[in-house]
Amino acid sequence: MSTADLIATDPGWISLVKALLIFAVCVLATLMSVWGERRIVARMQQRMGPNRVGPFGLIQALADGVKLALKEDLIPKAADRIVFVIAPIIAVTTCFMAFAVIPLSGTVVLFGHETVMQLTDIPVGVLYILATASVGVYGIVLAGWSSGSTYPLLGGLRSSAQVISYEIAMGLSLVAVFIYSGSMSTADIVGAQDKWWFCVTLFPSFVIYAISMVGETNRAPFDLAEAEGELVGGFHTEYSSLKFALFFLAEYVNIVAVSALAATLFLGGYHALPGLGFTESWLGGWFTVIWFLAKVVFFFFIFVWLRGTLPRLRYDQFMKFGWKVLIPFSLVWIIIVATLRVLSLQGAPRSALIGFTIGIVLLVLAGANLYESSKKRRALADSLGEVATPSFPVPAIPQKISNTRTEQING
């Protein structure tokens, strides 16, 4: 029985229980990840991190949440009141919605009913996740716009531009997964990885996805939208109290969601590590949840590690990287993958596949060689005294300005 059929037999109350569980897991994950992030980053900076509230500071995030809830809820006079209130709600609901199609476990027994820990399985599950993420951008845009203030507007603009740009790369990186698993349903994709995880077979896709998921969630080093030193707080500058808490929740649920998606699509979802397959039947199948959570935690650690290590990118570099590196690279990769897939599906001999691969490698090497030599030629030209004009706008040289002024005055 396939996962979709299994879910179809769920009575309504089981779905309700699952929805509640998913919601609880998301909120709990947010609290834990705020705490975890602060502790890990602190250790990376040789600090202790929060350790006052509760054992090891575990309920620090909860205390912060209570503090936020008790704060005064301000709505600026210039704000568009209705949109201002709706924006955080949009941001947070879309984040939660993505979790509906993520398979958290294999087949388990929940209250005497055989099912899987996945709210629903739709044939275009991954597209659905991308769609909810896109709707989530509305939360950001509307928050920035409705605040009636400059910084939030700039922050919202940056955020939305960033999320939209990196969503393209993200979507493209997933195409290879669709091609190889032959499905867009998350359950089927996990099923297709029972032998080899896609992070091995489709390594370039995995790398592109890993980079673009950081861009997608507005996290360091791609946190230009919330650059504290540049834009105050980005799109949520004017938000306070519970509405701010909602954005905070949305941000972290989003991180957990993209991590969960990464685990589902590339790390074999709830499957155990290779060679540990026997653990999947432990606890009546519930042990698979632990495997899944472990993978999500792994990705979360990567997020924190990135934040602890890398400085923030400049905005133009960031956009250049997204549009001129990630997107073309994934397009070329998709062509290669598609060709290989079609060749192997049509029963081409193994030698043809290997020949094709070698040809691609040779092409890439030749291209890299050409690029290197042209770079060397440019460097040579530079060293001969030709100062290259920088690609970004620079102010005029002061000497020249004064010259022209004298000329102007003297006629």
Added chain:
Amino acid sequence: MDSPLTPRSNDLGLTAASKANVPIESQEAKSFFRQLGGFWVTFKTMFKKPNTVEYPEVKEPTAERFHGRHQLNRYDDGLEKCIGCELCAWACPADAILVEGESNTDEERFSPGERYGKVYQINYLRCIFCGLCIEACPTRALTMTNEYELADESRSKLIFEKEDLMAPLKSGMLLPPHPMASGKTHLDYYRGEITGSSDE
């Protein structure tokens, strides 16, 4: 805290700073793989001992000459050193000190010599701990301790009166008012020839 605290290091990070002060050979970006070394640095640091001093539980000693709360000192027989000259108040750039002098009498003597400080207040909401008052004091009556825990919950509590600032009476000291040591003048006191209240 009874046991004398010892600083973790007298070095104050100077060695590390001079080691770090290596000229940059090249302005160009390092190779991609060299740059990835940064990830190893942060990962490694996770397993190092944190540098945090867990303050309210663990207290590190201050630097030896740290500018903390003021103290009004006494001669060894307990007489106050302050002569109520107000030089500290005049030196204070933040106008944090209020002194009102009063004349000593033979019946009621607080300090050797003519005058003593009757009212002595330091407002720690204003004090910037610059130490100019200490430099101004002609009798070394005013010095600074290493005590830094001066936070409190009301403004009035942060105006320290004379009794808050006076140095505690050590053994052999006698609480003023009392006369000067027999046969001694205020000049002997200033020269530091008084050791303990011998005649009492």
